Amino acid sequence: MLRDPDSIVQHARARLTVDVRGIAWRAFVATQLLDGLLTSAGVRLFGAHVEGNPLILWYAQSLGPMSAVWGAKAFAVACGGILYANGKHDALAAVTLFYSVCAVAPWIVLFSSI
Numbered sequence: 001m002l003r004d005p006d007s008i009v010q011h012a013r014a015r016l017t018v019d020v021r022g023i024a025w026r027a028f029v030a031t032q033l034l035d036g037l038l039t040s041a042g043v044r045l046f047g048a049h050v051e052g053n054p055l056i057l058w059y060a061q062s063l064g065p066m067s068a069v070w071g072a073k074a075f076a077v078a079c080g081g082i083l084y085a086n087g088k089h090d091a092l093a094a095v096t097l098f099y100s101v102c103a104v105a106p107w108i109v110l111f112s113s114i
Contacts, residue, residue, distance in 0.1 A: 024089045028080045028096045035099060036073040038107035040066060052106075 042050050048060040051069075059068035083092045 021084070021089050024093045024096065025080070025084045028084075028092050028099075029077060031096050031099045031104060032073050032076050032080070035103045035107070036069055038104060038111070039069050042107060042110065043069065052103075 039051065043060070043065045048057060048065045048068075051057045051060055051065075053072070056068050056072050059071065062068075063071070080092055080095065083089075083095070
């Protein structure tokens, strides 16, 4: 059965929108996971003082470094989930870009130099 060209375009747009939203969410979670893995490795190699976030550093000194790092990552993913559930996909993408540049990239630079 042939469909109306307008309905085909509308269907394609709706599908693309869903895909972009899903990509933003998956990229956010992947970035958080990568930051957690890199931070964990950095803390093991260099000590807790290498953590750049003073709040997480305080938690690392109080609760232990791995609890602090993975607790912060769980909290970040929960907050990202709230953004995703409320349709704030642009904000989610912006936070993902921020984490990629300000959290993941410095670890990659550091680890590539040793």
